[in-house]
Amino acid sequence: MSQPEQPTAAANFIRHLIRDDIAADKNGGRVGTRFPPEPNGYPHIGHAKSICLNFGTAKEFNGKCNLRFDDTNPEKESDEFVKAIAEDVRWLGFEWDAQYFASDYFEQLFGFAMALIKDGFAFVDDQSADEIRAQRGSLTEPGKDSPFRNRSVKENVDLFTAMRAGEFEDGSKVLRLKIDMASPNITLRDPVIYRIRRVDHHRTGDAWCIYPMYDFTHCISDAIEAITHSLCTLEFADHRPLYDWVLDHIDIECHPQQIEFARLALEYTVVSKRKLAALVKSGAVDGWDDPRMPTLRGMRRRGFSPASIRLFCERIGVTRKDSWIEMGVLEDCIRGDLNENAPRRMSVLDPIKVVIQNYPEGQREQLTMPNHPQREELGDREISFSRELYIERDDFAEVPPPKYKRLALGGEVRLRGSYVIRCDEVVKDESGEVVELLCTADMATLGVKPEGRKVKGVVHWVDATTAVDAEVRLYDRLFSNPNPNSVEDFTTALNAESLIIMRKAKCEASLASATSEDVFQFERMGYFCCDTDSTQNRLVFNRTVTLRDTWSS
Numbered sequence: 001m002s003q004p005e006q007p008t009a010a011a012n013f014i015r016h017l018i019r020d021d022i023a024a025d026k027n028g029g030r031v032g033t034r035f036p037p038e039p040n041g042y043p044h045i046g047h048a049k050s051i052c053l054n055f056g057t058a059k060e061f062n063g064k065c066n067l068r069f070d071d072t073n074p075e076k077e078s079d080e081f082v083k084a085i086a087e088d089v090r091w092l093g094f095e096w097d098a099q100y101f102a103s104d105y106f107e108q109l110f111g112f113a114m115a116l117i118k119d120g121f122a123f124v125d126d127q128s129a130d131e132i133r134a135q136r137g138s139l140t141e142p143g144k145d146s147p148f149r150n151r152s153v154k155e156n157v158d159l160f161t162a163m164r165a166g167e168f169e170d171g172s173k174v175l176r177l178k179i180d181m182a183s184p185n186i187t188l189r190d191p192v193i194y195r196i197r198r199v200d201h202h203r204t205g206d207a208w209c210i211y212p213m214y215d216f217t218h219c220i221s222d223a224i225e226a227i228t229h230s231l232c233t234l235e236f237a238d239h240r241p242l243y244d245w246v247l248d249h250i251d252i253e254c255h256p257q258q259i260e261f262a263r264l265a266l267e268y269t270v271v272s273k274r275k276l277a278a279l280v281k282s283g284a285v286d287g288w289d290d291p292r293m294p295t296l297r298g299m300r301r302r303g304f305s306p307a308s309i310r311l312f313c314e315r316i317g318v319t320r321k322d323s324w325i326e327m328g329v330l331e332d333c334i335r336g337d338l339n340e341n342a343p344r345r346m347s348v349l350d351p352i353k354v355v356i357q358n359y360p361e362g363q364r365e366q367l368t369m370p371n372h373p374q375r376e377e378l379g380d381r382e383i384s385f386s387r388e389l390y391i392e393r394d395d396f397a398e399v400p401p402p403k404y405k406r407l408a409l410g411g412e413v414r415l416r417g418s419y420v421i422r423c424d425e426v427v428k429d430e431s432g433e434v435v436e437l438l439c440t441a442d443m444a445t446l447g448v449k450p451e452g453r454k455v456k457g458v459v460h461w462v463d464a465t466t467a468v469d470a471e472v473r474l475y476d477r478l479f480s481n482p483n484p485n486s487v488e489d490f491t492t493a494l495n496a497e498s499l500i501i502m503r504k505a506k507c508e509a510s511l512a513s514a515t516s517e518d519v520f521q522f523e524r525m526g527y528f529c530c531d532t533d534s535t536q537n538r539l540v541f542n543r544t545v546t547l548r549d550t551w552s553s
């Protein structure tokens with residue numbers, strides 16, 4: 001048995017507990033965890049928390065972590081989701097020791113169910129789901145025994161065998177554990193462990209017409225894989241006695257310890273595959289990888305790096321108390337990463353033409369700009385300057401408000417890395433909209449301060465003669481309510497302005513070679529990522545995050 005290294009990561013109660021288990025030589029000092037998704041959707045940021053916890057814990061203690069697909073609900077599961085989950089786990093930076101499917105265990109699970117019947121711990125119930133529900137009782141009232149509860153072992157064996165053989169209609173019978181209808185814990189009131197469903201399974205096809213329930217499947221799957229610490233979210237705390245009951249009543253050696261932790265809840269979004277699937281289906285978003293989605297696919301397309309998501313999971317920690325995490329916490333993780341790593345570029349999202357009247361037509365010069373202000377090793381690039389340029393429409397005001405630092409009629413501003421210009425005249429179209437700014441450059445100001453004048457503002461710009469066109473997508477929170485789950489129909493809480501498309505953006509020429517997932521800081525405008533929709537002729541960028549936290553204001 002190898003001793004774990006002294007953990008460097010932040011403390012959490014699960015790490016403490018496992019360290020104590022190892023010290024006490026529990027499980028021979030071995031640690032085994034698993035990430036057990038149901039393949040019914042794409043992983044989201046909540047799953048990232050569980051992935052980082054399960055894989056991270058195993059790694060920290062030299063243990064093993066399995067990827068196990070919990071595929072017992074064939075209606076909603078598919079191979080598409082299996083592949084996506086596996087890919088996303090890898091993208092996030094983790095590798096499983098083994099990959100399993102709960103459906104691999106269908107035969108064994110059937111055997112355990114049969115053994116429970118023979119030991120008098122399970123019975124076939126002919127009642128409908130509604131009838132069974134009506135007898136469950138409540139928190140204050142005990143449930144009622146099923147009239148079929150005392151069937152003989154022989155009858156139960158025959159009926160369960162016939163259930164498997166397909167002799168009964170869907171929903172006409174179930175197999176239930178025989179525990180205690182008066183238990184104060186409702187999950188122990190003779191829970192259903194098998195139902196009849198004639199649905200093709202993504203792996204077993206039509207081999208089975210009965211499927212085991214989650215509570216029965218999960219604990220046994222954990223035990224078969226010799227998991228030591230079965231980490232799950234708090235809503236399963238009430239199910240823990242059932243988890244233990246099943247393992248105590250079947251013939252299996254391993255008995256993993258279930259440990260619950262709080263789910264991640266993130267403001268202004270939803271982390272539920274069911275709800276995310278509904279958004280995809282209704283067309284409210286453009287697929288599972290829409291950059292507004294809290295899915296790993298969406299976040300990846302938006303420009304989040306795996307490291308930034310792992311950092312987020314580390315920062316939020318693992319506790320037993322439900323809490324809401326602000327979006328700003330997540331954004332800070334990617335902002336720090338991109339501030340350090342994203343090369344700087346200039347792009348004008350909402351352009352207005354500037355004509356430098358004293359600059360000769362047809363002339364062009366190359367200026368050198370650093371790719372990163374602090375990281376010399378990232379090198380320089382050349383950007384062209386000529387008579388016609390673009391600046392941001394917002395960076396000009398005909399009548400400037402007090403303390404205005406950008407370009408105003410009659411005022412001066414520095415073009416970043418270039419000359420100081422003065423705006424002499426404004427050209428408008430018939431509707432009165434400003435279409436062009438006629439300016440003069442002070443040719444003595446390249447890289448030097450202008451003599452005797454104060455020029456406060458610096459604006460970004462792009463040479464019109466070499467600019468490349470782009471579409472730039474600006475994202476905001478997906479919902480306008482911090483807790484969309486609190487609204488009766490969560491789709492009514494969608495933010496109508498979660499996507500603003502700038503179709504006429506102009507980018508510096510060096511961006512022409514950008515390919516999808518390349519990240520940049522567009523000076524003064526935020527961090528951007530080249531989108532998968534980009535083609536040779538049309539660049540598309542997603543704004544990953546603004547330069548500063550605009551949420552907390």
Ligand code: ATP
Nearest residue numbers: 036037038046047049050232233263264271272273
């Ligand atoms: P969803 O409602 O989105 O389908 P789920 O819990 O049903 O969530 P599973 O596929 O069963 O999804 O989840 C796989 C693992 O991820 C489980 O161990 C589950 O507890 C964990 N998980 C899911 N959502 C979160 C979350 N928001 N925070 C932390 N862990 C989560």
Ligand code: MG
Nearest residue numbers: 037038040273
């Ligand atoms: Mg689920």
